[in-house]
Amino acid sequence: MDMTKKETKSFTPVECKTFIRPVRDVFDLIGGKWRLPIIIALSFKNHRFKELERQIEGITPRMLSKELKDLEINGLIHREVLNSRPVTVLYSLSDYGKSLDNVVVAMRDWGLIHRKRIINK
Amino acid sequence: MDMTKKETKSFTPVECKTFIRPVRDVFDLIGGKWRLPIIIALSFKNHRFKELERQIEGITPRMLSKELKDLEINGLIHREVLNSRPVTVLYSLSDYGKSLDNVVVAMRDWGLIHRKRIINK
DNA sequence: TATATCAGTATCCTAAAGTATACTGGTATA
């Protein structure tokens, strides 16, 4: 698919549905208010729980805890308990989580253009 | 940023927040259950209201109507009333909407990989 | 005349997402 071309493409409704499905999957995985912020924060550096709480403005420990669990279950992040005193927990992106890079960067690039457009109105 | 590298990058918390903001903006614009499906359907071909309703499985006219309005307000799609009988309305992606191509394709590519991974488990 | 299609709208309701606030148990520091 190349949405930059104007001419109408021949397509079947099934083909369209096939295109939608995987996009929906991604959305289910990284959707919600806090998951992308968490993923981005971890892409900058590994963070402890409290560090994430401070880095991601407005998040409550309840939501942070819940979303970290979900992301871990889906294999996007790792959780490591360090034996420091007091005990700290280090969160990091898994290789699989890192592979989301293209998606995140594409979103950011478009978002930056969008910001400029909004401001110039 | 390159999330494929392992070494820790120097960064400031502010830099991270600056990265998160535009991604959030995009999310607000194309988030929700139905917006991406609508955008994708329109990237395949221009659709009338009823065609979209049939193409996008499970959507109700209420949601379709609402999301089309929001997408039009944000300049991502165009709405054109045709003087046919009965009156039909044609929806199409604007150039701005088409510029989301990179984001959508990045999501789809990753989503396809993810599907394979899930199935092989 | 009855029925179907078009593009929606109106009203009500449910389920999910997210917020607020307080709390836990363990350890270290003043």
Added chain:
DNA sequence: TATACCAGTATACTTTAGGATACTGATATA
């Protein structure tokens, strides 16, 4: 001994997204 930090959890609540269902008015067709 009192206080603070760590990583969360518990409970209750509000808000929002989305679903169900029925309806509108205009036109065309059987």
